[in-house]
Amino acid sequence: MNYHWNWGIFFEQVQNGDETYLTWLIHGFGWTVAVSLTSWVIALSLGSVIGTLRTTPRPWVVMLGNAWVECFRNVPLLVQMLLWFFVVPEFLPQDLSMWVKQDMPAKEFITATLCLGLFTSARIAEQVRAGIQSLPRGQHYAGMAMGFTLPQTYRYVLLPMAFRIIIPPLTSEFMSVFKNSSVAFAISVLELTFVSRQMQEDSEQGIETYVAVTALYFICAFIANRVMAFIEKRSRVPGYVTAK
Amino acid sequence: MIEISHVNKHYGAFQVLTDCSTTVAKGEVIVVCGPSGSGKSTLIKTVNGLEPFQSGTIMVDGISVGAPGTDMPKLRARVGMVFQNFELFPHMSITENLTIGQIKVLNRSKEEAMATGLKLLDRVGLKAQAAKFPGQLSGGQQQRVAIARALSMNPICMLFDEPTSALDPEMVNEVLDVMVELAHEGMTMMCVTHEMGFARKVANRVIFMDQGHIIEDATKDDFFGTPRGERAQQFLSKILSH
Numbered sequence: 001m002n003y004h005w006n007w008g009i010f011f012e013q014v015q016n017g018d019e020t021y022l023t024w025l026i027h028g029f030g031w032t033v034a035v036s037l038t039s040w041v042i043a044l045s046l047g048s049v050i051g052t053l054r055t056t057p058r059p060w061v062v063m064l065g066n067a068w069v070e071c072f073r074n075v076p077l078l079v080q081m082l083l084w085f086f087v088v089p090e091f092l093p094q095d096l097s098m099w100v101k102q103d104m105p106a107k108e109f110i111t112a113t114l115c116l117g118l119f120t121s122a123r124i125a126e127q128v129r130a131g132i133q134s135l136p137r138g139q140h141y142a143g144m145a146m147g148f149t150l151p152q153t154y155r156y157v158l159l160p161m162a163f164r165i166i167i168p169p170l171t172s173e174f175m176s177v178f179k180n181s182s183v184a185f186a187i188s189v190l191e192l193t194f195v196s197r198q199m200q201e202d203s204e205q206g207i208e209t210y211v212a213v214t215a216l217y218f219i220c221a222f223i224a225n226r227v228m229a230f231i232e233k234r235s236r237v238p239g240y241v242t243a244k
Numbered sequence: 245m246i247e248i249s250h251v252n253k254h255y256g257a258f259q260v261l262t263d264c265s266t267t268v269a270k271g272e273v274i275v276v277c278g279p280s281g282s283g284k285s286t287l288i289k290t291v292n293g294l295e296p297f298q299s300g301t302i303m304v305d306g307i308s309v310g311a312p313g314t315d316m317p318k319l320r321a322r323v324g325m326v327f328q329n330f331e332l333f334p335h336m337s338i339t340e341n342l343t344i345g346q347i348k349v350l351n352r353s354k355e356e357a358m359a360t361g362l363k364l365l366d367r368v369g370l371k372a373q374a375a376k377f378p379g380q381l382s383g384g385q386q387q388r389v390a391i392a393r394a395l396s397m398n399p400i401c402m403l404f405d406e407p408t409s410a411l412d413p414e415m416v417n418e419v420l421d422v423m424v425e426l427a428h429e430g431m432t433m434m435c436v437t438h439e440m441g442f443a444r445k446v447a448n449r450v451i452f453m454d455q456g457h458i459i460e461d462a463t464k465d466d467f468f469g470t471p472r473g474e475r476a477q478q479f480l481s482k483i484l485s486h
Contacts, residue, residue, distance in 0.1 A: 136329065136331070138327050138328075138329050138331040139333070141289070141294050141325075141327065142325075142327060142331035142332075142333070143333075144294055144317075144320060145292060145323070145325035145327075146320070146321065146344075146345040146349065147318065147320045147321025147349040147350075147397065148345070148348065148349060152317075152349075156333070156348065160333075160335045161333075161334060161335055237335045237377060237379065238376070238377040238379060238380055239377050239378070239379025239380035240334045240335070240377070240378075240379040
């Protein structure tokens with residue numbers, strides 16, 4: 001291999017600018033974290049609600065939830081990203097459409113966050129549904145027999161256990177959100193993947209660039225994993241055996 | 245207290261309950277027995293509306309179960325229920341299990357709920373376990389907590405759905421003792437159980453069900469003395485022979 005190694009490249013200045021490549025990477029990393037965490041908040045809240053609705057006794061509510069999940073689960077994330085960016089604004093009322101296309105601040109960020117958030121919400125909804133349905137039917141009965149309303153039964157009885165049960169798949173999902181945020185480069189969010197391509201072209205040090213970027217994604221996902229492991233440990237129920 | 249009249253329930257074409265009628269007067273203890281699949285658990289679950297039914301009426305304390313306009317949560321809060329698999333809330337400590345309903349449904353203060361809960365826990369002999377979680381107790385202990393939890397809501401009557409069927413044999417009596425005590429105190433009780441010893445000791449009436457029908461509804465003495473139907477005789481001889 002005839003490659004000119006230069007690990008010092010990160011501290012060199014970019015062409016046509018006075019910042020270093022490291023500054024680029026840090027900014028990219030910042031956007032990656034911002035997109036990921038915001039999407040996660042959207043995904044977790046929306047996914048929990050939709051997943052819960054899918055277990056209620058109302059058939060049309062269940063159907064709506066199912067439709068949501070199928071919609072977002074069966075289309076590739078990259079295509080969804082492009083759809084939200086290029087297609088959806090065209091179908092908005094004219095004034096709003098103009099505003100979105102021309103004046104909306106942080107357009108790329110908002111679109112990417114929304115897209116990734118909704119995509120992930122469908123996956124979380126599926127997990128939440130499975131978590132609730134894995135609980136013995138008697139738990140539902142016991143909550144209702146206590147005099148709880150249906151929402152109270154969910155709030156105090158079903159959801160606390162369901163969420164504990166689905167922490168392992170949720171962990172994967174949380175890690176995926178960081179990794180999937182890389183797709184946002186397609187609509188020019190200046191996140192890590194976008195910046196890395198920029199740096200590769202600008203510096204011509206592809207290997208160093210992608211090694212650094214790989215490490216940064218790894219760290220993100222790894223921290224996400226540790227955070228969830230901590231939550232799992234903290235929320236463990238004494239004496240509870242999952243098999244039932 | 246409980247009036248069940250002409251209740252029918254079916255899942256599609258499958259009839260689970262056929263024209264079931266009976267009453268439970270205040271202070272009465274009724275034992276419901278019958279072979280598995282006879283509809284006894286379903287019947288008891290219709291009393292507090294956990295299982296809907298297609299026709300007939302059930303009145304609890306003068307309130308029509310499942311009728312439009314009936315506040316079911318409010319009605320259920322007044323009817324205690326104990327389940328075969330205990331169904332304590334596993335993520336809550338024993339004291340939380342005993343207080344959550346009082347606090348969230350009856351709007352009692354934490355202190356008041358705690359005092360009531362601990363008193364009942366003491367009554368079922370488990371005061372020392374207050375800080376533990378359901379998973380750390382034996383089946384018998386869990387079921388006693390479940391009874392205490394139901395009592396914490398000051399119910400006007402209690403429903404027991406095979407409360408000892410999931411227990412190891414050596415734990416059956418500790419639960420039955422609590423139930424017997426409750427019966428002696430005058431609690432209105434409807435119990436689905438195969439514990440004929442319990443029935444003999446405290447039941448006023450015994451109901452025998454088969455294939456969704458109430459086949460016998462007799463006083464205890466009549467039932468054990470001379471059960472009329474052949475099915476009831478067969479059933480009794482099977483469960484009493486061992």
